[in-house]
Amino acid sequence: MGSIDMSPALGNQQPPPPYDLYHNPFSICALQVRLCILFGKLAGLEAPGIEFIEHEIDIYNSGQLQEFYLCQVNPRGQVPALVNKAVLPEPIADSMEITYYLFELYPSLCPPQHAATIRKLIQELHGISFLALAFFKPRHQAYIKNITSYIDERLARADISVEYRNALEWKHNYDTSQQQPQVDDESCRQANEDSRKYLEKVEAVRVQHATEGSLWLFGGEHPTALDAHVAVFVARLQETEHEDLIPEGVNQWAKPVMALPEWETLLKGKPTHYSVNNRTF
Numbered sequence: 001m002g003s004i005d006m007s008p009a010l011g012n013q014q015p016p017p018p019y020d021l022y023h024n025p026f027s028i029c030a031l032q033v034r035l036c037i038l039f040g041k042l043a044g045l046e047a048p049g050i051e052f053i054e055h056e057i058d059i060y061n062s063g064q065l066q067e068f069y070l071c072q073v074n075p076r077g078q079v080p081a082l083v084n085k086a087v088l089p090e091p092i093a094d095s096m097e098i099t100y101y102l103f104e105l106y107p108s109l110c111p112p113q114h115a116a117t118i119r120k121l122i123q124e125l126h127g128i129s130f131l132a133l134a135f136f137k138p139r140h141q142a143y144i145k146n147i148t149s150y151i152d153e154r155l156a157r158a159d160i161s162v163e164y165r166n167a168l169e170w171k172h173n174y175d176t177s178q179q180q181p182q183v184d185d186e187s188c189r190q191a192n193e194d195s196r197k198y199l200e201k202v203e204a205v206r207v208q209h210a211t212e213g214s215l216w217l218f219g220g221e222h223p224t225a226l227d228a229h230v231a232v233f234v235a236r237l238q239e240t241e242h243e244d245l246i247p248e249g250v251n252q253w254a255k256p257v258m259a260l261p262e263w264e265t266l267l268k269g270k271p272t273h274y275s276v277n278n279r280t281f
Contacts, residue, residue, distance in 0.1 A: 015049020020083040022073060024059045026274035028130050028236050029095035030080040031266060035228040036099055038262040040106025043222040047105050060274055062150045067160070070167040077171050096126045099225050109225040114218050117205065118226045124198060125229055131182040132191035134240055134273055141183045148175050195237065195245045202230055203247040215256055223257075231257045236272045 021037075023030035034054075040046060057063045057079050064070075064077035074081045074093035081093040082101065092098050099122060103110040110118050135144050151172045154160065160168075181187065202217065205226075211219030216227050234254045237245055246254075257263065 015047070015051075016084060016087045018051040018053045018084075020055060021052045022055045022057050022069070022079050022081040022083070024057050024079045025267075025270065026272065027059065027079045028134070028232055028272060029078075029126075031232045031272055032229045033080045033082075033095050033098050033102070035232055035262065035266050036102050036109055036225050037106070038265060039223040039225075039228050040102060040109045042262070043106070043108035045107050050105050065150060065154060065168070065171070067164045067167070070171060071163055075167055075170055076174055096122060099229070102225070108222040109228075111218070111220065111224065114224065114226075118224055121198075121201065121205070121226055122229055124201075125233060128194045128198060129182045129187055129191040130236070131179065132187045133195065133242060134236065134275075135183050136188045136240070137275075140275065144183045145180055147179065148172050151175070192242065192245060195233075195242065199230075199234075199245065199247055199250050202226075203249045206249060206253055215253075215260075217253070227257065230254075231263075232272060239271050239273045 021033070023034060025031070037052060057069065059079060064074075064079065070077055073083060073091050076093060078093070080095055080098060081091050082088070082098045083091045092101055099109075100119070131144065135141055151168050155165065155168050155172070206217050209217065209219035214220060216223045217230065218224055218226075230250070231254055234246055234250060235258060237243065243251075
């Protein structure tokens with residue numbers, strides 16, 4: 001994503017209206033974005049007056065299929081999504097692009113000397129199928145395979161608008177072509193292998209930049225966006241029986257990060273994955 005011009009909102013030092021951040025507390029991508037915001041505030045270098053209003057979307061009970069959300073926020077019906085009509089020409093509905101946008105608001109998330117590595121490793125992380133890692137059990141695979149049934153129920157109604165019907169049809173095609181194929185056995189095997197190789201690269205970064213007294217992957221005073229994205233990813237792997245994919249060095253690095261007040265603010269004592277929080281799922 002290219003740089004978004006902030007000058008209309010911030011050029012005269014007047015803060016923009018609050019951003020609307022749509023999320024779910026069990027969405028790995030939404031958690032990564034929210035932890036970026038929490039970590040970004042630690043350095044105290046943010047643009048003045050930046051505020052976020054969080055809106056929880058219940059993605060496990062079809063909240064993402066609401067007409068408002070599909071038609072005005074994110075046609076993919078996913079979280080997170082960032083909205084601010086005063087400074088954004090359209091919603092940012094991709095967690096990686098939201099993260100890159102946050103670099104402008106919180107410079108400490110992407111120090112210039114590490115910018116290329118941070119962007120490369122965040123992009124590589126989001127090339128891994130989080131769905132395959134989290135929904136590998138038969139009952140969860142069946143849930144994903146049946147996910148379009150909730151869209152079919154809405155399409156069967158005669159009282160919906162043309163715009164909403166078109167949005168539902170697009171979402172149906174998206175889920176069929178992009179979501180459902182991610183939970184077959186081969187996709188799950190590939191996601192495991194990708195995760196193992198990825199975290200080996202993260203471990204190499206950690207070892208290269210290790211600095212006494214620093215919690216962070218680049219050994220600095222403040223966390224970067226990579227710290228936020230990797231910490232949430234490691235937590236998800238731990239919760240979903242994938243501890244064997246995590247190098248011991250990364251596992252030990254993550255422990256004090258997950259003991260921080262910001263982590264408690266993010267998760268409020270809950271896990272990152274819905275099925276761990278709700279055993280009946």
